[in-house]
Amino acid sequence: MTHSIVLAGPAAETTRLLVYWVLAIASVAAALGMVLSRRAVHCALLLAIVMLSLAVFYLMNGAPFLAFVQIIVYTGAVLMLFLFVLMIVGITAADSIIETIRGQRMWAALTGIAMLVLLSLVVGHAAIGPGAKNSAQFADGNVTALAHLIFTRYVYPFEITSALLITAAVGAMVLAHRERLRPKPTQRELAAARIASGHPTPLPGPGTYAQHNSVDMPALLPDGSQSELSVSEVLSVGSGRAERPALGGLQPGGEPSGRPPAVTPGPGHGSGPEAGEH
Protein backbone atom coordinates (compact mmCIF):
# COMPACT_ATOMS: atom_id res chain seq x y z
CA MET A 1 0.00 0.00 0.00
CA THR A 2 2.74 2.45 0.87
CA HIS A 3 5.65 1.05 -1.06
CA SER A 4 5.99 4.10 -3.22
CA ILE A 5 5.87 6.36 -0.19
CA VAL A 6 8.65 4.77 1.78
CA LEU A 7 11.00 4.13 -1.10
CA ALA A 8 14.58 5.01 -0.42
CA GLY A 9 17.03 6.66 -2.75
CA PRO A 10 17.90 10.17 -3.87
CA ALA A 11 15.09 10.45 -6.44
CA ALA A 12 12.48 9.44 -3.87
CA GLU A 13 13.95 11.98 -1.45
CA THR A 14 13.58 14.75 -4.01
CA THR A 15 10.01 13.71 -4.66
CA ARG A 16 9.24 13.75 -0.97
CA LEU A 17 10.73 17.19 -0.62
CA LEU A 18 8.72 18.48 -3.58
CA VAL A 19 5.48 16.99 -2.25
CA TYR A 20 6.18 18.44 1.17
CA TRP A 21 6.77 21.98 -0.04
CA VAL A 22 3.88 22.05 -2.48
CA LEU A 23 1.41 20.73 0.08
CA ALA A 24 2.86 22.80 2.93
CA ILE A 25 2.43 26.01 0.98
CA ALA A 26 -1.03 24.94 -0.16
CA SER A 27 -2.18 24.04 3.34
CA VAL A 28 -0.84 27.20 4.95
CA ALA A 29 -2.41 29.32 2.23
CA ALA A 30 -5.71 27.49 2.65
CA ALA A 31 -5.59 27.94 6.42
CA LEU A 32 -4.90 31.65 6.03
CA GLY A 33 -7.75 31.92 3.55
CA MET A 34 -9.99 30.13 6.02
CA VAL A 35 -9.31 32.78 8.64
CA LEU A 36 -9.65 35.65 6.18
CA SER A 37 -12.58 34.52 4.05
CA ARG A 38 -15.88 36.03 5.06
CA ARG A 39 -18.13 33.33 3.65
CA ALA A 40 -18.46 30.31 5.90
CA VAL A 41 -18.81 27.91 2.97
CA HIS A 42 -15.48 29.05 1.56
CA CYS A 43 -13.99 28.41 4.98
CA ALA A 44 -15.30 24.84 4.96
CA LEU A 45 -13.92 24.11 1.50
CA LEU A 46 -10.53 25.61 2.36
CA LEU A 47 -10.50 23.48 5.50
CA ALA A 48 -11.01 20.44 3.26
CA ILE A 49 -7.81 21.36 1.39
CA VAL A 50 -5.90 21.55 4.67
CA MET A 51 -7.24 18.20 5.84
CA LEU A 52 -6.43 16.42 2.59
CA SER A 53 -2.90 17.85 2.67
CA LEU A 54 -2.54 16.61 6.23
CA ALA A 55 -3.59 13.14 5.12
CA VAL A 56 -0.72 13.12 2.63
CA PHE A 57 1.62 14.31 5.38
CA TYR A 58 0.50 11.38 7.53
CA LEU A 59 1.33 9.05 4.67
CA MET A 60 4.78 10.61 4.35
CA ASN A 61 5.31 10.06 8.07
CA GLY A 62 4.51 6.39 7.89
CA ALA A 63 0.94 6.53 9.18
CA PRO A 64 -1.21 5.09 6.38
CA PHE A 65 -3.99 4.12 8.78
CA LEU A 66 -4.28 7.62 10.18
CA ALA A 67 -4.15 9.06 6.69
CA PHE A 68 -7.21 7.12 5.60
CA VAL A 69 -8.98 7.77 8.88
CA GLN A 70 -8.28 11.45 8.34
CA ILE A 71 -9.88 11.35 4.90
CA ILE A 72 -12.85 9.26 5.97
CA VAL A 73 -13.60 10.86 9.32
CA TYR A 74 -12.56 14.46 8.79
CA THR A 75 -13.06 15.17 5.13
CA GLY A 76 -15.91 12.73 4.78
CA ALA A 77 -17.91 13.05 7.98
CA VAL A 78 -16.90 16.12 9.95
CA LEU A 79 -16.73 18.51 7.02
CA MET A 80 -20.01 17.22 5.63
CA LEU A 81 -21.53 17.84 9.05
CA PHE A 82 -20.16 21.37 8.96
CA LEU A 83 -21.65 21.96 5.53
CA PHE A 84 -24.95 20.46 6.64
CA VAL A 85 -25.23 22.81 9.59
CA LEU A 86 -24.16 25.69 7.35
CA MET A 87 -27.06 24.94 5.06
CA ILE A 88 -29.42 24.93 8.05
CA VAL A 89 -28.08 28.14 9.51
CA GLY A 90 -28.07 29.95 6.20
CA ILE A 91 -25.48 29.82 3.51
CA THR A 92 -25.51 33.54 2.85
CA ALA A 93 -24.73 34.54 6.41
CA ALA A 94 -21.48 36.46 6.13
CA ASP A 95 -19.39 37.42 9.09
CA SER A 96 -19.93 40.93 10.32
CA ILE A 97 -16.83 43.07 10.14
CA ILE A 98 -17.83 45.23 13.06
CA GLU A 99 -15.60 44.75 16.04
CA THR A 100 -17.64 44.23 19.17
CA ILE A 101 -14.58 44.56 21.35
CA ARG A 102 -12.45 47.50 20.33
CA GLY A 103 -9.02 46.57 19.09
CA GLN A 104 -9.76 42.87 19.23
CA ARG A 105 -8.31 42.11 15.80
CA MET A 106 -5.08 43.87 16.59
CA TRP A 107 -4.69 42.11 19.91
CA ALA A 108 -5.55 38.77 18.33
CA ALA A 109 -2.91 39.31 15.67
CA LEU A 110 -0.36 40.30 18.32
CA THR A 111 -1.25 37.23 20.36
CA GLY A 112 -0.83 35.07 17.28
CA ILE A 113 2.57 36.53 16.52
CA ALA A 114 3.63 36.11 20.14
CA MET A 115 2.46 32.51 20.13
CA LEU A 116 4.28 31.86 16.86
CA VAL A 117 7.51 33.31 18.24
CA LEU A 118 7.17 31.35 21.46
CA LEU A 119 6.46 28.04 19.74
CA SER A 120 9.21 28.64 17.21
CA LEU A 121 11.70 29.27 19.98
CA VAL A 122 10.63 26.12 21.80
CA VAL A 123 10.77 23.99 18.69
CA GLY A 124 14.01 25.60 17.59
CA HIS A 125 15.67 24.78 20.87
CA ALA A 126 14.39 21.24 20.93
CA ALA A 127 16.64 18.57 19.49
CA ILE A 128 14.51 17.16 16.70
CA GLY A 129 16.42 14.30 15.23
CA PRO A 130 16.20 12.98 11.72
CA GLY A 131 13.51 10.59 10.66
CA ALA A 132 14.00 7.24 12.26
CA LYS A 133 14.98 4.24 10.25
CA ASN A 134 11.57 3.20 9.04
CA SER A 135 10.72 -0.04 10.72
CA ALA A 136 7.94 -2.26 9.48
CA GLN A 137 5.37 -0.77 11.80
CA PHE A 138 5.56 2.49 9.84
CA ALA A 139 4.89 0.79 6.53
CA ASP A 140 2.91 -2.31 5.73
CA GLY A 141 2.59 -3.46 9.33
CA ASN A 142 1.10 -0.18 10.45
CA VAL A 143 -2.47 -1.34 10.91
CA THR A 144 -1.45 -4.50 12.70
CA ALA A 145 0.93 -2.71 15.02
CA LEU A 146 -1.64 -0.01 15.79
CA ALA A 147 -4.28 -2.61 16.54
CA HIS A 148 -1.85 -4.42 18.81
CA LEU A 149 -1.17 -1.21 20.73
CA ILE A 150 -4.81 -0.12 20.95
CA PHE A 151 -6.03 -3.46 22.23
CA THR A 152 -3.25 -4.04 24.74
CA ARG A 153 -1.67 -0.93 26.21
CA TYR A 154 -4.44 1.50 25.31
CA VAL A 155 -7.42 -0.76 25.81
CA TYR A 156 -8.89 1.26 28.68
CA PRO A 157 -8.80 4.57 26.83
CA PHE A 158 -10.31 2.74 23.91
CA GLU A 159 -13.18 1.48 26.05
CA ILE A 160 -13.73 4.95 27.50
CA THR A 161 -13.84 6.24 23.94
CA SER A 162 -16.91 4.13 23.28
CA ALA A 163 -18.66 5.72 26.27
CA LEU A 164 -17.68 9.13 24.95
CA LEU A 165 -19.11 8.40 21.53
CA ILE A 166 -22.38 7.14 22.96
CA THR A 167 -22.64 10.19 25.19
CA ALA A 168 -21.98 12.47 22.23
CA ALA A 169 -24.62 10.77 20.11
CA VAL A 170 -27.23 10.96 22.87
CA GLY A 171 -26.28 14.55 23.62
CA ALA A 172 -26.63 15.56 20.01
CA MET A 173 -30.04 13.93 19.83
CA VAL A 174 -31.19 15.67 23.02
CA LEU A 175 -29.90 19.04 21.87
CA ALA A 176 -31.33 18.83 18.40
CA HIS A 177 -34.66 17.45 19.53
CA ARG A 178 -37.61 19.80 19.47
CA GLU A 179 -40.70 19.06 21.49
CA ARG A 180 -43.97 19.33 19.59
CA LEU A 181 -46.06 21.84 21.49
CA ARG A 182 -49.43 21.01 19.99
CA PRO A 183 -50.71 17.79 18.45
CA LYS A 184 -50.18 17.36 14.77
CA PRO A 185 -53.38 18.32 12.88
CA THR A 186 -55.07 15.43 11.21
CA GLN A 187 -56.33 15.50 7.65
CA ARG A 188 -59.91 15.80 8.88
CA GLU A 189 -59.08 18.87 10.93
CA LEU A 190 -57.22 20.41 8.02
CA ALA A 191 -60.22 19.88 5.74
CA ALA A 192 -62.62 21.34 8.32
CA ALA A 193 -60.42 24.40 8.75
CA ARG A 194 -60.28 24.85 5.01
CA ILE A 195 -64.06 24.78 4.64
CA ALA A 196 -64.44 27.16 7.58
CA SER A 197 -61.98 29.64 6.05
CA GLY A 198 -64.40 30.47 3.21
CA HIS A 199 -61.95 29.51 0.44
CA PRO A 200 -62.34 25.80 -0.02
CA THR A 201 -60.72 25.84 -3.43
CA PRO A 202 -57.04 26.38 -4.04
CA LEU A 203 -55.85 29.92 -4.40
CA PRO A 204 -55.52 31.19 -7.96
CA GLY A 205 -52.20 30.95 -9.65
CA PRO A 206 -50.17 34.05 -10.45
CA GLY A 207 -50.63 35.96 -13.63
CA THR A 208 -47.60 35.67 -15.79
CA TYR A 209 -47.43 37.97 -18.77
CA ALA A 210 -45.13 38.16 -21.72
CA GLN A 211 -44.13 41.61 -20.57
CA HIS A 212 -43.37 40.66 -16.97
CA ASN A 213 -42.27 37.10 -16.86
CA SER A 214 -42.44 36.69 -13.12
CA VAL A 215 -44.72 35.07 -10.62
CA ASP A 216 -45.13 38.19 -8.54
CA MET A 217 -47.56 39.63 -11.11
CA PRO A 218 -51.16 39.27 -9.96
CA ALA A 219 -53.75 37.47 -12.02
CA LEU A 220 -56.56 39.41 -13.67
CA LEU A 221 -60.18 39.06 -12.69
CA PRO A 222 -62.95 39.10 -15.37
CA ASP A 223 -63.50 42.81 -14.87
CA GLY A 224 -59.82 43.52 -15.43
CA SER A 225 -58.93 44.17 -11.82
CA GLN A 226 -56.07 42.45 -10.12
CA SER A 227 -56.50 39.52 -7.82
CA GLU A 228 -54.47 40.07 -4.68
CA LEU A 229 -54.95 36.47 -3.70
CA SER A 230 -53.06 35.20 -6.71
CA VAL A 231 -49.67 36.35 -5.46
CA SER A 232 -47.95 34.55 -2.65
CA GLU A 233 -47.72 36.55 0.55
CA VAL A 234 -43.99 36.07 0.65
CA LEU A 235 -43.56 37.64 -2.77
CA SER A 236 -45.93 40.51 -2.14
CA VAL A 237 -44.13 41.38 1.08
CA GLY A 238 -40.68 41.04 -0.39
CA SER A 239 -41.09 42.85 -3.68
CA GLY A 240 -43.01 45.90 -2.55
CA ARG A 241 -46.31 45.97 -4.33
CA ALA A 242 -46.52 49.75 -4.41
CA GLU A 243 -43.75 49.92 -6.97
CA ARG A 244 -45.36 47.54 -9.43
CA PRO A 245 -45.98 49.25 -12.76
CA ALA A 246 -49.57 49.83 -13.66
CA LEU A 247 -50.93 47.39 -16.18
CA GLY A 248 -51.62 49.29 -19.41
CA GLY A 249 -55.07 49.24 -20.96
CA LEU A 250 -56.81 48.09 -17.84
CA GLN A 251 -59.47 49.90 -16.02
CA PRO A 252 -58.48 51.00 -12.54
CA GLY A 253 -60.50 48.33 -10.92
CA GLY A 254 -61.10 48.20 -7.23
CA GLU A 255 -59.85 45.62 -4.84
CA PRO A 256 -61.30 42.23 -5.59
CA SER A 257 -61.64 41.52 -1.96
CA GLY A 258 -65.10 40.08 -1.83
CA ARG A 259 -64.81 38.08 -5.00
CA PRO A 260 -64.20 34.37 -4.77
CA PRO A 261 -60.89 33.71 -6.41
CA ALA A 262 -62.00 30.49 -8.02
CA VAL A 263 -63.97 32.30 -10.70
CA THR A 264 -61.07 34.10 -12.28
CA PRO A 265 -60.77 32.83 -15.81
CA GLY A 266 -58.49 34.37 -18.36
CA PRO A 267 -54.85 34.17 -19.28
CA GLY A 268 -53.66 34.73 -15.78
CA HIS A 269 -55.50 31.84 -14.24
CA GLY A 270 -52.93 29.20 -13.72
CA SER A 271 -53.42 26.06 -11.77
CA GLY A 272 -49.91 25.19 -10.77
CA PRO A 273 -49.12 22.92 -7.91
CA GLU A 274 -48.25 25.94 -5.78
CA ALA A 275 -51.80 27.21 -6.04
CA GLY A 276 -52.92 25.19 -3.08
CA GLU A 277 -50.42 26.64 -0.64
CA HIS A 278 -51.46 29.17 1.88
Added chain:
Amino acid sequence: MVSPAHFIALSVILFVIGAVGVLVRRNAIVVFMCVELMLNAANLAFVAFARMHNALDGQVIAFFVMVVAAAEVVVGLAILTAIFRARRSASVDDANLMKY
Protein backbone atom coordinates in the same frame (compact mmCIF):
# COMPACT_ATOMS: atom_id res chain seq x y z
CA MET B 1 15.56 15.24 3.20
CA VAL B 2 12.18 15.84 4.80
CA SER B 3 12.90 15.60 8.49
CA PRO B 4 10.33 15.61 11.31
CA ALA B 5 11.40 19.19 11.98
CA HIS B 6 9.70 20.21 8.75
CA PHE B 7 6.40 18.77 9.91
CA ILE B 8 6.75 20.21 13.40
CA ALA B 9 7.31 23.67 11.94
CA LEU B 10 4.28 23.28 9.69
CA SER B 11 2.14 22.13 12.61
CA VAL B 12 3.25 25.17 14.61
CA ILE B 13 2.21 27.49 11.79
CA LEU B 14 -1.15 25.78 11.33
CA PHE B 15 -1.82 25.81 15.06
CA VAL B 16 -1.14 29.53 15.31
CA ILE B 17 -3.35 30.27 12.31
CA GLY B 18 -6.15 28.28 13.92
CA ALA B 19 -5.71 30.08 17.24
CA VAL B 20 -5.86 33.48 15.55
CA GLY B 21 -8.97 32.37 13.70
CA VAL B 22 -10.66 31.38 16.95
CA LEU B 23 -9.86 34.80 18.37
CA VAL B 24 -10.88 36.80 15.32
CA ARG B 25 -13.90 35.15 13.76
CA ARG B 26 -17.44 35.88 14.92
CA ASN B 27 -19.34 33.09 13.19
CA ALA B 28 -19.53 30.17 15.62
CA ILE B 29 -19.26 27.58 12.86
CA VAL B 30 -16.05 29.12 11.56
CA VAL B 31 -14.74 29.21 15.11
CA PHE B 32 -15.39 25.47 15.24
CA MET B 33 -13.52 24.98 12.00
CA CYS B 34 -10.55 26.85 13.42
CA VAL B 35 -10.61 24.61 16.49
CA GLU B 36 -10.56 21.63 14.15
CA LEU B 37 -7.55 23.14 12.41
CA MET B 38 -5.73 23.42 15.74
CA LEU B 39 -6.53 19.79 16.58
CA ASN B 40 -5.26 18.70 13.18
CA ALA B 41 -2.04 20.63 13.65
CA ALA B 42 -1.51 18.90 17.00
CA ASN B 43 -2.16 15.56 15.29
CA LEU B 44 0.50 16.32 12.70
CA ALA B 45 2.99 17.00 15.48
CA PHE B 46 2.03 13.72 17.17
CA VAL B 47 2.54 11.75 13.98
CA ALA B 48 5.86 13.44 13.22
CA PHE B 49 7.14 12.75 16.72
CA ALA B 50 6.00 9.15 16.47
CA ARG B 51 8.13 8.74 13.38
CA MET B 52 11.06 10.50 15.00
CA HIS B 53 11.02 8.24 18.05
CA ASN B 54 10.21 5.13 16.04
CA ALA B 55 7.29 4.39 18.38
CA LEU B 56 3.66 4.08 17.43
CA ASP B 57 2.24 5.64 20.60
CA GLY B 58 2.04 9.04 18.94
CA GLN B 59 -0.16 7.62 16.23
CA VAL B 60 -2.43 6.02 18.82
CA ILE B 61 -2.78 9.36 20.60
CA ALA B 62 -3.54 11.06 17.29
CA PHE B 63 -6.22 8.47 16.69
CA PHE B 64 -7.81 9.24 20.05
CA VAL B 65 -7.62 12.94 19.31
CA MET B 66 -9.57 12.29 16.13
CA VAL B 67 -12.24 10.41 18.04
CA VAL B 68 -12.59 13.15 20.63
CA ALA B 69 -12.69 15.78 17.90
CA ALA B 70 -15.48 13.95 16.10
CA ALA B 71 -17.53 13.76 19.31
CA GLU B 72 -16.83 17.42 20.00
CA VAL B 73 -18.01 18.44 16.55
CA VAL B 74 -21.23 16.47 16.91
CA VAL B 75 -22.15 18.02 20.25
CA GLY B 76 -20.92 21.47 19.30
CA LEU B 77 -22.88 21.62 16.09
CA ALA B 78 -25.98 20.37 17.91
CA ILE B 79 -25.59 23.21 20.41
CA LEU B 80 -25.14 25.62 17.51
CA THR B 81 -28.31 24.37 15.89
CA ALA B 82 -30.21 24.78 19.14
CA ILE B 83 -28.89 28.32 19.60
CA PHE B 84 -29.70 29.21 16.03
CA ARG B 85 -33.19 27.84 16.44
CA ALA B 86 -33.73 29.92 19.56
CA ARG B 87 -32.32 33.25 18.40
CA ARG B 88 -31.84 33.05 14.63
CA SER B 89 -28.17 33.86 14.74
CA ALA B 90 -24.91 31.95 14.55
CA SER B 91 -22.74 34.76 15.82
CA VAL B 92 -20.86 34.22 19.05
CA ASP B 93 -21.66 37.80 20.02
CA ASP B 94 -25.36 37.12 20.30
CA ALA B 95 -25.10 34.23 22.75
CA ASN B 96 -24.11 36.35 25.74
CA LEU B 97 -26.96 35.67 28.13
CA MET B 98 -24.68 34.06 30.71
CA LYS B 99 -22.11 36.82 30.50
CA TYR B 100 -22.62 38.50 33.84
